[in-house]
Amino acid sequence: MPDTAQIINGKLIAQQIRDELAVEVVEFIQNNSVVPCLAAVLVGDDPASQVYVRNKVKACEHVGIDSQLHRLPADTTQDDLLKLIAKLNKDESVHGILVQLPLPAHMDTDLVLQAVSPAKDVDAFHPVNVGRLVQGKPRFLPCTPHGVMQLLKRTGIETAGKHAVVVGRSDIVGKPLAILLAAKGADATVTLCHSRTKDLASFTRQADIVIAAIGKPEFITGDMLKPGAVVIDVGVNRIDRGLVGDVEYESASKVASYITPVPGGVGPMTIAMLLINTLRAAQQLEL
Numbered sequence: 001m002p003d004t005a006q007i008i009n010g011k012l013i014a015q016q017i018r019d020e021l022a023v024e025v026v027e028f029i030q031n032n033s034v035v036p037c038l039a040a041v042l043v044g045d046d047p048a049s050q051v052y053v054r055n056k057v058k059a060c061e062h063v064g065i066d067s068q069l070h071r072l073p074a075d076t077t078q079d080d081l082l083k084l085i086a087k088l089n090k091d092e093s094v095h096g097i098l099v100q101l102p103l104p105a106h107m108d109t110d111l112v113l114q115a116v117s118p119a120k121d122v123d124a125f126h127p128v129n130v131g132r133l134v135q136g137k138p139r140f141l142p143c144t145p146h147g148v149m150q151l152l153k154r155t156g157i158e159t160a161g162k163h164a165v166v167v168g169r170s171d172i173v174g175k176p177l178a179i180l181l182a183a184k185g186a187d188a189t190v191t192l193c194h195s196r197t198k199d200l201a202s203f204t205r206q207a208d209i210v211i212a213a214i215g216k217p218e219f220i221t222g223d224m225l226k227p228g229a230v231v232i233d234v235g236v237n238r239i240d241r242g243l244v245g246d247v248e249y250e251s252a253s254k255v256a257s258y259i260t261p262v263p264g265g266v267g268p269m270t271i272a273m274l275l276i277n278t279l280r281a282a283q284q285l286e287l
């Protein structure tokens with residue numbers, strides 16, 4: 001057993017994916033005379049959201065995808081936001097729409113996300129796309145869970161027959177990830193843990209693959225892992241000394257066989273998957 005886990009370099013893997021995608025985008029443009037386009041909608045001036053949206057828009061440029069950034073003031077009415085989404089739904093030059101979350105408190109997030117056309121829903125948050133995922137017929141895969149699956153696949157980590165313990169059951173990460181891991185093809189045996197799970201460590205210690213999507217800094221420690229486990233840390237938490245994940249890297253990396261760092265693990269993959277979905281959206285509309 002190694003003393004230190006191998007690092008899964010999400011930055012590098014995401015770059016490989018973006019390079020592959022750039023080639024696919026050029027081919028698509030040549031064959032269809034259409035440039036895939038992502039429209040990002042940002043309401044308000046939350047600093048973290050501004051950074052996320054800017055990074056997404058910049059990432060589009062790097063692979064040859066067009067982008068639009070629609071910035072609305074924090075006091076925009078829900079009706080005005082819905083009108084913008086309706087306009088983007090109809091706009092044939094826009095293939096993907098993303099509404100950056102969180103929305104201001106006076107808006108009904110579910111209602112707004114349901115207003116995005118399922119065919120342009122590149123975050124895969126619309127109930128139609130969630131339903132398709134559950135049925136094993138996804139149109140788009142949700143970005144962060146898809147990014148995790150790609151990290152495992154491209155690192156050569158076998159999931160079939162393995163016990164994967166996912167900690168966190170949110171609609172955007174934990175729940176869809178559990179579905180993807182258990183799906184035919186991935187074939188893991190999945191345990192989904194959450195804040196009401198009793199004796200969490202008794203589950204994580206049985207896991208061949210531990211995925212932490214909790215939002216609590218350095219919550220999963222090395223003593224909660226089986227020696228040789230693969231550890232994927234989705235968490236992004238800002239603490240005094242900078243960004244850390246949901247896994248205590250120092251202790252976990254002494255027990256795990258593979259581990260993702262934070263930053264530079266899952267984060268870069270999420271954006272790469274968004275770009276893939278934007279191209280797929282354009283491909284579906286042009287078929």
Ligand code: NDP
Binds near residue numbers: 144216268
């Ligand atoms: P949510 O807050 O929506 O969900 C957190 C989940 O963790 C919930 O299911 C909650 O359980 C569970 N949880 C909370 N405390 C415990 C505990 N003590 N023991 C076990 N489970 C617990 O978070 P998200 O899923 O949106 O995000 C999770 C983390 O991933 C965050 O750090 C976020 O910043 C990061 N993130 C990173 C992304 C990336 O691209 N790298 C993208 C998206 C998120 P319950 O349901 O019972 O409340």
